[in-house]
Each structure stands twice: as structure tokens, then as C-alpha cells.
Amino acid sequence: MRWTVLNSPIGEFSVATDGAAVRGAHFGRVAAAVEQPVDELDRQVVAELRAYFAGEVTGFEMPVAVPRGSxxxxxxxxxxxxxxxxxxxxxxxxxxxxxxxxxxxxxxxxxxxxxxxxxxxxxxxxxxxxxxxxxxxxxxxxxxxxxxxxxxxxxxxxxxx
Structure with missing residues (x-):
């Protein structure tokens, strides 16, 4: 998984992708996080989150896959x-x-x-x-x-x- 961090109104917010979908998110900076998106999915995730935090969108189009849970x-x-x-x-x-x-x-x-x-x-x-x-x-x-x-x-x- 790759972690990307962005600044937001709620502080740093890190998002993990695996090349196909978002697999995790974390409040704050994850140690391995980078600030520049690596691929198209990472760019989409960062763009959508920035638009969400700016109040420009009310939903997400990015693929999300929950990695675990009962x-x-x-x-x-x-x-x-x-x-x-x-x-x-x-x-x-x-x-x-x-x-x-x-x-x-x-x-x-x-x-x-x-x-x-x-x-x-x-x-x-x-x-x-x-x-x-x-x-x-x-x-x-x-x-x-x-x-x-x-x-x-x-x-x-x-x-x-």
C-alpha cells in the first residue's frame, strides 16, 4: 500500500491506496506517507478529498475497498x-x-x-x-x-x- 498525506481543515489526513482502490485512511501523517500523488488513483483521491474539504462535492467517486472487519x-x-x-x-x-x-x-x-x-x-x-x-x-x-x-x-x- 502507498500512503499519501494532504493538509485539510481537520489537519493532516493520510490515505492508503493499493493501485486499485483506497484501502485505509488515518487522521494525521503516516510515517511512510508522501505528499505528491504517485499514480492516477492517488491523484483522483487527493483531488476528491480536497474538493470535499472545500465544500465543492458531497460524495466520492474513488473506488474504496474495506480491507477487513467482521x-x-x-x-x-x-x-x-x-x-x-x-x-x-x-x-x-x-x-x-x-x-x-x-x-x-x-x-x-x-x-x-x-x-x-x-x-x-x-x-x-x-x-x-x-x-x-x-x-x-x-x-x-x-x-x-x-x-x-x-x-x-x-x-x-x-x-x-
Missing amino acids: DFERAVWREMTRIPYGETLTYGEVARRVGDAGAARAVGVACNRNPIPVLVPCHRIVGAGGKLVGFGGGLDRKVKLLELEAGVALRRAWSGC
């Missing part, structure tokens, strides 16, 4: 990708959607184990009543990501775009 974790991660941009769901609601209404805590564990944060948007999952709880990248990053998406969603809704 069946439950994969179900949670799939459900995360279905949460619309600028919206949130609670851990309990995600648990219900994956077929185990009593598994809200397990959803939280799956969020913490998400190998591709931001692209698989675990930041869109919140506690009961919309409470901001837990985030592998720190709550300050979660708040920034949610504010970014909410602001873009509102501007688009108000402008009719």
Missing part, C-alpha cells in the same frame, strides 16, 4: 455510506438498520474500528438525542466534519443547487 462491522460500515451528506443517524438507529436493535454499543465499536474514516463516514453517527460522543479522530474533528457538511447542505438547499 460481518457485523462491514454491515455497519455499509450503512454509514448510506447516511446522506449533511445528515446524521444515532448509534441505535444504525443498530436497528443492520438488524440488531440492541447493538448500539457494538455500532460504536465498529465506528472506532472503521479503517477508512471520512470516506466511510463514521462522523455522521451520533449519540441518542444528537449528542456528540466518541470519535477516533477526536470530537473536534467530528464537529468540523459535521459543520462542513451541514453548512454545504444548507447553502445548496437555500440556493437551489
Whole structure:
């Protein structure tokens, strides 16, 4: 895997590709990360992430392949990708959607184990009543990501775009 790092509003953000798909992401700089994309996929990933952080796009086209995880974790991660941009769901609601209404805590564990944060948007999952709880990248990053998406969603809704 190759790691590329980019500066973003949430600090340095590293993304791993294998030549065919994104396989990982990490808040901060990974020691082996380079700043210049190596191939076309890396250039696409960096361009899409920059556009996302600039509020210019609300989704990703890059190929993503989750490299590991239990069946439950994969179900949670799939459900995360279905949460619309600028919206949130609670851990309990995600648990219900994956077929185990009593598994809200397990959803939280799956969020913490998400190998591709931001692209698989675990930041869109919140506690009961919309409470901001837990985030592998720190709550300050979660708040920034949610504010970014909410602001873009509102501007688009108000402008009719």
C-alpha cells in the first residue's frame, strides 16, 4: 500500500491506496506517507478529498475497498455510506438498520474500528438525542466534519443547487 498525506481543515489526513482502490485512511501523517500523488488513483483521491474539504462535492467517486472487519462491522460500515451528506443517524438507529436493535454499543465499536474514516463516514453517527460522543479522530474533528457538511447542505438547499 502507498500512503499519501494532504493538509485539510481537520489537519493532516493520510490515505492508503493499493493501485486499485483506497484501502485505509488515518487522521494525521503516516510515517511512510508522501505528499505528491504517485499514480492516477492517488491523484483522483487527493483531488476528491480536497474538493470535499472545500465544500465543492458531497460524495466520492474513488473506488474504496474495506480491507477487513467482521460481518457485523462491514454491515455497519455499509450503512454509514448510506447516511446522506449533511445528515446524521444515532448509534441505535444504525443498530436497528443492520438488524440488531440492541447493538448500539457494538455500532460504536465498529465506528472506532472503521479503517477508512471520512470516506466511510463514521462522523455522521451520533449519540441518542444528537449528542456528540466518541470519535477516533477526536470530537473536534467530528464537529468540523459535521459543520462542513451541514453548512454545504444548507447553502445548496437555500440556493437551489
